[in-house]
Amino acid sequence: MSGSAAIQFTKVSIDMLILLLLTALLQAQNYEYDLLLKGGHVIDMASNRNGVMDVAVADGKIAAVAANIPAGDAFKVVNVAGYYVTPGLIDIHAHVVGGRAERPSYPADLNFSSGLTTIVDAGTHGADNFANFRKNVVNHSKIRVLGMVNIVRAGMGGDREQDPKLMDAKLCAETINANRDIAVGVKTAHYWTGQPWDKEHPPWAAVDGAVQCGKLANVPVMVDFWPRDGRTYDDLILKHMRPGDIHTHVFAQQFPLLDAQGKVQKYMHEARKRGIIFDVGHGAGSFWWRQAVPVMQQGFWPDSISTDLHSANWNGPVVNMITTMSKFLAMGMPMHEVIRRSTVNPAREIKRPELGTLTVGREADIAVLEVLKGKFGYSDCGRAKFVGDSKIEARVTLKAGRIVHDPTGVTMYSYDKAPPSYYKTPKLQGVEPGAIAEPDLPSRKAAASTRK
Ligand SMILES: [Zn+2]
Numbered sequence: 001m002s003g004s005a006a007i008q009f010t011k012v013s014i015d016m017l018i019l020l021l022l023t024a025l026l027q028a029q030n031y032e033y034d035l036l037l038k039g040g041h042v043i044d045m046a047s048n049r050n051g052v053m054d055v056a057v058a059d060g061k062i063a064a065v066a067a068n069i070p071a072g073d074a075f076k077v078v079n080v081a082g083y084y085v086t087p088g089l090i091d092i093h094a095h096v097v098g099g100r101a102e103r104p105s106y107p108a109d110l111n112f113s114s115g116l117t118t119i120v121d122a123g124t125h126g127a128d129n130f131a132n133f134r135k136n137v138v139n140h141s142k143i144r145v146l147g148m149v150n151i152v153r154a155g156m157g158g159d160r161e162q163d164p165k166l167m168d169a170k171l172c173a174e175t176i177n178a179n180r181d182i183a184v185g186v187k188t189a190h191y192w193t194g195q196p197w198d199k200e201h202p203p204w205a206a207v208d209g210a211v212q213c214g215k216l217a218n219v220p221v222m223v224d225f226w227p228r229d230g231r232t233y234d235d236l237i238l239k240h241m242r243p244g245d246i247h248t249h250v251f252a253q254q255f256p257l258l259d260a261q262g263k264v265q266k267y268m269h270e271a272r273k274r275g276i277i278f279d280v281g282h283g284a285g286s287f288w289w290r291q292a293v294p295v296m297q298q299g300f301w302p303d304s305i306s307t308d309l310h311s312a313n314w315n316g317p318v319v320n321m322i323t324t325m326s327k328f329l330a331m332g333m334p335m336h337e338v339i340r341r342s343t344v345n346p347a348r349e350i351k352r353p354e355l356g357t358l359t360v361g362r363e364a365d366i367a368v369l370e371v372l373k374g375k376f377g378y379s380d381c382g383r384a385k386f387v388g389d390s391k392i393e394a395r396v397t398l399k400a401g402r403i404v405h406d407p408t409g410v411t412m413y414s415y416d417k418a419p420p421s422y423y424k425t426p427k428l429q430g431v432e433p434g435a436i437a438e439p440d441l442p443s444r445k446a447a448a449s450t451r452k
Contacts (some may be wrong), residue, residue: 031444033058034401040085040368045340046347046357055085057364058444060395060401065358075444078411080368083395086339087356088117088365090346091321093222093248093281093306095124095156096145104286106311108141112405114321114365118347118355119143120246121221122281122308123150123187127168127175130183138182142399144365146350148185148222149175153211161190164201167209173216183248184350186213189224203231207217207240214245220349222246226254234267243275246349249286251279253382257295264300268339272300277349280328282318282381283308287327289380296331304346305338317379322394323370327378330388333370338392345427368396368410402441412438 025405033056040217042053042065054069055062071077096119109121125133130149137147151167154160176183191206207223212269214221223241227233233255235246250257259265272278280287305323318324325338333341347356371390376391397405406412415422422438439446 019020030448031073031075032056033063033069033074034076034444035364035398035442036069036077037080037085037366037368038069038070038071038077038193038377040080040083042085042358043336043339044087044343044358045341045390046087046335046353047359049358050336052084055358055366057366057398057401057442060364060366062358062360062362062366064360072217075410075447076442078396080396080410082239082370083358084335084339084367084369084371084411085358086367086369087343087358088397088399089115089321089325089342089367090120090356091116091306091309091342092119092120092246092350093122093283093308094119094303095308096121096141097124100221106309106314108137108145109143109404111143111309111321112397112399113394113407114320115369115397115405116363117144117367117399118352119145120350121145121147121183123148123189124156125370126150126151126155126166128178130175131182134179134182142404144355144399146182146184146186146352147179148415149183149213151186151188151206151213156187156189156390161206162192162201164205164209167206167398169209169212169216170212172210176213176217183217183219184352185219186210186217186221188221188222190217190226193226194250197230199295203228203239205407207236211240211242211245214242219351220244220246220277222248224249227256233396234265234271237271237276238267238274241271241276244277246277246279246304248279248281248306248308249283249287251292251295252283252286252289253291255291257291262294264295277303279304279306280324280348281306281308282313282324284310284313284317285381287317287324287381289384289386290382292327292380293331293386296328296333301333301337302341302451304349305341317381317383323378326376326388326390326392327386329371329390329392330378330386335392364398364401366396366398367394368398369393370395404440 031374035057037055042049056064056069152161153166188206188210192201210221305316307321328338343356372391377385396410
């Protein structure tokens, strides 16, 4: 080997070495995941997971759920030990727009503060104004907003709901068919609860009309009901509703849930066996401890937990979804059963099984929850209270991988350990990048591009 050949060989080797080193360095920066939630107690009842596990997110999707995912694989790692990690919660009975009596309501995105990532507006709108719902609410919300179409074409509200001529099953089904991406059911409520029956107002007009629409559009019906002579509760759940239809407000005062001996009525069990869904739908008037406690104690638990939240009950007694869920934990329902009833069950009830689960490949809608132990009072609709020993707090909510709620800073660094960019004040407002150093959407790709 000549001298120059030896030098040549050495140079090639050094080049190779540098290339190898660079590749290794690049791979280290090439994170597999954007975000890793580490060490939390995962509850995902759709896949029967209930234990300590890590959850990794990439490109807004669930990328992995497993024990001990290496921290080095993720651009951002959040320690969630001591917290529960669950699918983003689902509330199938809410009212996010002024409906009844045109009362003002609240922004749908406020629900992120309860760990919710999907809400269903339960029939505030009918065929005549469902387009407004899409335009004014769905399109302006970051949270996933779905809707049920009221059997009353003019939607919810006082006199309108009393006129069977406004209940058009065919038009209702056409509206659902034209809005399949957001319309998940039919709603009936508040029909003829006080006046005597007459020719214009037959007892079952609203329920039967809604079921007719449900059949035509092949969607479930959610029923808000007041039993009375000529229209009994057992006839509702045994004869008029179909399997898969949802009785909301199950713990309202007007339902004869218990027999004279205080036992859960046989027809409740029969109805459940034939597939009737029992939903909470707390609301301003539909959750009473005197109904819920004895029924729960006998092991007859609702299938789904929902709020019926609107502007007249979010200062109480409902407050929000997480408070409603806490009431069931306080009554003795185990945490994983509370989560089942606020994730996978409601998802199945509205035939959206892709929601309410942490299955790999699904949108990264995630709630990080904490259960506090102590003494906590909870109110019902009769201004009575129940004192329990536990309370659920929503700590972090992720919608499609984006951190949309984190009031206590679980995902954040301590201000005194923040990177220099946090301490840099721009000279001009809005012209230079501001002081926020940490984006709400952790992204390994964005991080790689800023490194160039
Ligand atoms: Zn309602």
